[in-house]
Amino acid sequence: MASSDKKAPSKKPAGATAPTPATPPSAVAPVEQLVQRLPITTGLNARPHLPDVTAPSLEGLEVTVPAGEDLTEDDLLERFHELARAQAEVRERAEGEPLSLGDEVRLDILGYANGRLIPFSTRLGHWMELAPQEMLPGFAEVIAEASVGDSIQVGITLPDNYPVESLRGMPARFLVDVRAAREVRMPDTESDAFLSTLGRGATHDEVVASIVDELEGERADLLWVDAQNLVLDAVVARTDVKVPEALIQEEIRRRWSQMEGEALALKNFSLEEQQEALDGWLHHPGIRDDVERRLKIALVLRAIAARDKLQLTSGKVRELLEVRSAPFGITPQQLSESLADPTTSAQMTDVAWHLLAVEHVMSQAKVRFEGADAS
Template sequence: MQVSVETTSNIERRMTIGVPAQEIDAAVQKRLQETARTVRLNGFRPGKVPLSVVKRRFGASVRQEIVGEVMRDNYMKALEEQEIVPAGWPKFEPKSLEEGKDLEFVAIFEVLPEIELGDLSKIAVEKPVSEIADKDVDTMIDNLRRQQATMKSVKRKSKNKDIVTIDFKGSIDGEEFEGGAAEGQRLTLGSGQMIPGFEKAIVGGKAGEELEIEVTFPEDYHNEELAGKPAKFDIKIHEVQEPQLPELDEEFFKKFGIEADSEESFRAEVQKNMERELKQAVSNKVKNDVVDGLLEVTELEVPESLIDQEIDRLRQEAVQRFGGQVDFQQLPKEIFQDQAARRVKTGLLFQEVIKKNDLKADDAKVEEKIQEIASTYEQPEEVIAHFSSPEQKGQIESVVLEDAVVDLVLEQAKVKEKKMKYEEAVKAGQPQR
């Protein structure tokens, strides 16, 4: 086997491999002999088909199979010989396939980039600082009650948090626009589901009333054709419903997996959950800023093969979320391109920080993380047992290592604390897509 490697870019390689003709011919001959022992052809007894007949019938397809296997096997041997680690599967380009002559082919593949981390002191991180006030707990409990509310139709004027059933039709300069009309739409007033001004204009309306309102689409509206434009909406209110909130009793508490015998103990559990959520949100926000900073200060060329693999993973995750009703390959790759690229870049950068600083997953922190996760479940001992297997524990070790990378970057980055309300902090920590 003859091998030569050409560097065509920072991450692309062209490996030319030559395989002697006798190696191909011997493998083809062996496969044809195996085929002759098992193939069934009219006019011949099983196992008695002449080799010449088998070669005439199956020679071309067998050779094609063998060439494919030889290219794959010799490519793997060449990688080991050249001490090259590819980033993904190659594209094979045969240069010489003529029978009786040496096989020559090119394997085009990508390798992981060599990364030179940028100046970590140039990274800016904004860390939310927030406390959970009594009114935040009140709001959370009110939201929980509304999730379990029953609805009662009312004749009075509508107010915020009522649910109205409406028809609406929108127009710009007298022309209706796509997506600007609906019938039987249920809308919670004050939810911010519609564009600014829409819900506010309905507040005070009663069942049976018809309204004509004027609103303006936000400048950053997702549909650029509508962004910033004034519009008129004709609205008919069919029904106004008032939520009937459940009592704060043990039956209600159990619906949220909380064993509490009083409103006070229920509030304490709710606040504890909110504190966990806030802690995670702050951690997410800081990590997002660290990732953004690493991407800004470090030049990084990413193998397309890794991005394609990540896109496939994201497509499969999307299919699972929607109940597996479609083949993941039917989902357009472009939808996931940016998210996949960010994930791959983040993984490569974190790996480089880990390698450069010889970071290890601290056993105590791994145990602490397992205990933290287990504490959110009704049967924590079962969760702890679940993470006792090497595979599951390895997942926690990866999380702890990521935390170690973030901590290391924070030691050198410019960290600025910013006071936020609870809801603002939680929103700031929502994961980036």
């Protein structure tokens, strides 16, 4: 089911009328990307009453990483599409101009199910390609019927494979503000001129071969991340780590504030509404389990770093962050901005400490990848 209502209610800041231009990448972005995608909990040393953890032995650490899925034709087509869009002609759409599938749109999004905000559904200033989405069937198609500046309501039924099991098959409602849009005119992907601009070969076969190499390299990076997660879980299992409930709730509140709370305040949600949204996070089993795991890993790595007297120099900070951020598309410029920004430099140092401890632990582990020789 999909519905559109251009008079749908929208929690907007007072006086916010015209769409604003896209915001350049913030110095905070690299930090949050690393923290969200790796089991990192920052600022732990500043928190009082941390539980005592005995650093476990690193002897005999061994894990086997399951083989990743094979590349599919869809994977290749998706990457080829991304490369083509990067070469497209782009035109800013004017206020009131109709949208079209294929546009780049800047949206404010609030998602509801069962009368409550869906955790992680809040997005402000979110740029996306206006194209069908497997997890939100009908979402893009309804927005494509709107115009720049519209506030609309999109009603859909969440699919049976939706990531949150409790919401599968449930009706959901999204309040969407269309803040800006860009018309995207795709190039002729069959032309020699297009292939030349890609710089990946003179024929389609050569371009496809380069894409295969690129995707396989990315998957190898992700398999190594899987290996590290398996090793970290094995290390945590070697010691008794009891995380106080108060610490878990404090970390959930911190994550909620960064990822959703600040956005809800900007949308003029009342304190009661914000508390209701926070309660959704606090009682979400998946979020709680993830936070508890992150805290256990952080506490165990902290104990190992102290026992083994690990040292972190400024040069090592940069080295660790450059290597680990590259697979996530974080540029050296973004990294430099984060390290130079007083509001994020301490957090980046926390990330570097985590990476140093992980590097130390991995140097003691034997990792075997299914289908490959042990390493």
